[in-house]
Amino acid sequence: MNNSRLTSSLFIFLSVFASWGSSSSIFDVTPNSEDFITCLQSNSINTTSISQLTFTSSNSSFLPNWEARINNFKFLKPSIPKPSVIVTPVDETQIQTVLFCTKKLGYELRIRSGGHDFEGLSSIALAPYVMLDLVNMRSIDVNVANRTAWVQAGALLGELYYAISQKTNTLYFPAGICPTVGIGGYLSGGGYGNLLRKYGSAADHALDVRFMDVNGNVLDRKSMGEDLFWALRGGGASSFGIVLGWKLELVPVPEIVTVFRKNVTLEQNGTEIFYKYQYVAPKMDRNSIMRIQVFNEFIGNTTTKTIRMYFEGLYLGRTNTLLRMMDQSFPELNLTREFCEEMSMVQSSLVLGDPSFPSSTPTKMLADRTGGIVKHWNNKQKSDYVRTPISKSGLRKIWKKIFENDNTLFMAMYTFGGKMGEVSETATPYPHRAGVLYQVLKGITFSDQTSDTTPVSLTRIEWLRSFDKFLEPYVSRNPREAYLNYNDLDLGVDSGSYEEARVWGDRYWKKDNFKKLIRIKAKVDPENFFRHPQSIPVFSTSLADM
């Protein structure tokens, strides 16, 4: 990320793009992967290097490369369209060449960092496409003295946490819970995590960026201007260009934090406890955060169902202080020492990121791409935000609705409040700020099914949709908010007009931010090269005329 690299990138960019000019029309031809390889070769300085990083269906490692980091098994079925070419560049000039040839030959481009996209939008397209996989662009440079880190887009959150912990145990980055999420996709959607109540979203702590626009220019915050820098911090970068890396602000954390975990069932007063949770947790000391996972289970060997609520939390301090605080503000949970464990911040990322690991697991596991932490799943998920506490009778109705499900639901409530209430809704595109009590994620799994299209899977998806509809009176409205990083194509994909697009766009960003994103998109990518089913649309009339 130094200046000499920027200069050399720009030099090569000039030679590559000289013949291309600024014209960027969408080509009306059927692309051919051999032409693409020829284009890559003839525009690369080192043809050996690019050839070793390029895969087509004739390479035996093509499928394994595509499948790597598609952790959601539902996308691995044979009917899913594969890329014509996969390229895994090792430097920015190679990315410029990939962009140039993708445009020239009329392919769509898919950009992949960690590959966790809920709808597979980083790895799949319906039209012929090239997949730019940033797996080899993952260097991390932590600067303790200045409390900053430069992170390339392909790095995973666990790699970042581990890299920070190798240099200091009193600084951290406020990012997400799952260590295998990529910083590239995560930060460009806002990003929440265990330091959210103390420090806000991850994107609130982005200081600078390296970014490649549709013409191959490498830009930073200063050269792109504040509007585009704003858009990249919650608007979804894949609508605008390619994020190469972020400069992050690190935040202070104590050397010792406390993790707590406790199960509560309906028989143990679960409804009362959850009801109270909604009032106290979003207002508690911002050094604390709680997640509640809701499971629908049989009681022992019986056929009677219950709800198990799994309370999991982090406190930025020692157990004694946490217990005193909980005893005062949330005695109903009856949190006692046996449910608490003190550890370092980085250990907390490991045990809260993957509960199958005890706190004695070496934290290097966070950065181990081949190790046990890379889990797979097979599911469909939807998000919500709750702004008004749900009544006890409402909660009982929700449990009853959940009992209809065949124990394949998972649901997680994530506490907001604290710092999130102090940042304006328009400070970044991410609008779910003041007044949100908690975020809801709900989904169903197909892990016992051969695919997401078996009759049983289809019934589950229908049930999830009916549950989503059922929750409408209990969650945010006008708009009913949804999290971009929990993208859901059920919200809509039409974008022929602003009125069509706002059906889903207002839910991710709210009206003002969505309109601003549309204006920025029209400036930086007017031909709509960077597109996918829910990318920021380009309209023929400007918003000002509407």
Ligand SMILES: Cc1cc2nc3c(=O)[nH]c(=O)nc-3n(C[C@H](O)[C@H](O)[C@H](O)COP(=O)(O)OP(=O)(O)OC[C@H]3O[C@@H](n4cnc5c(N)ncnc54)[C@H](O)[C@@H]3O)c2cc1C
């Ligand atoms: C198991 C799991 C746990 C999660 N936990 C959290 C959490 O704790 N907090 C949270 O906020 N979110 C969480 N998420 C959601 C996560 O933030 C999003 O799925 C995010 O988009 C993943 O980023 P990625 O780089 O892994 O994904 P990818 O699939 O690689 O990318 C996602 C999107 O970003 C685009 N993109 C990726 N890299 C770039 C780039 N360099 N330049 C431009 N566009 C790019 C892709 O094209 C795609 O549109 C979780 C998701 C999963 C599956």
Ligand SMILES: *[C@@H]1O[C@H](CO)[C@@H](O)[C@H](O)[C@H]1NC(C)=O
């Ligand atoms: C070209 O790339 C190959 C493979 O990465 C490398 O071994 C070689 O040294 C490179 N050549 C030059 C001139 O940089």
Ligand SMILES: *[C@@H]1O[C@H](CO)[C@@H](O)[C@H](O)[C@H]1NC(C)=O
């Ligand atoms: C894929 O196959 C082509 C043609 O045989 C070869 O040139 C290229 O190096 C292969 N790519 C990789 C990554 O092995």
Ligand SMILES: *[C@@H]1O[C@H](CO)[C@@H](O)[C@H](O)[C@H]1NC(C)=O
């Ligand atoms: C910290 O930042 C300042 C100002 O940008 C810079 O001059 C200094 O060299 C940096 N310190 C370190 C240790 O990188």
Ligand SMILES: *[C@@H]1O[C@H](CO)[C@@H](O)[C@H](O)[C@H]1NC(C)=O
């Ligand atoms: C919570 O309950 C689940 C399922 O019974 C169990 O696996 C887990 O260990 C329990 N956790 C705690 C902290 O009690």
Ligand SMILES: *[C@@H]1O[C@H](CO)[C@@H](O)[C@H](O)[C@H]1NC(C)=O
């Ligand atoms: C359940 O909650 C009620 C009301 O707060 C309380 O009176 C009762 O003692 C609780 N029961 C248990 C088992 O904790």
Ligand SMILES: *[C@@H]1O[C@H](CO)[C@@H](O)[C@H](O)[C@H]1NC(C)=O
């Ligand atoms: C549940 O049933 C199995 C098999 O019938 C039995 O072995 C087990 O002890 C039962 N468990 C409980 C908690 O009743």
Ligand SMILES: *[C@@H]1O[C@H](CO)[C@@H](O)[C@H](O)[C@H]1NC(C)=O
């Ligand atoms: C609180 O928990 C302790 C230990 O876990 C238990 O002994 C006690 O009975 C519980 N109190 C209530 C009111 O449930």
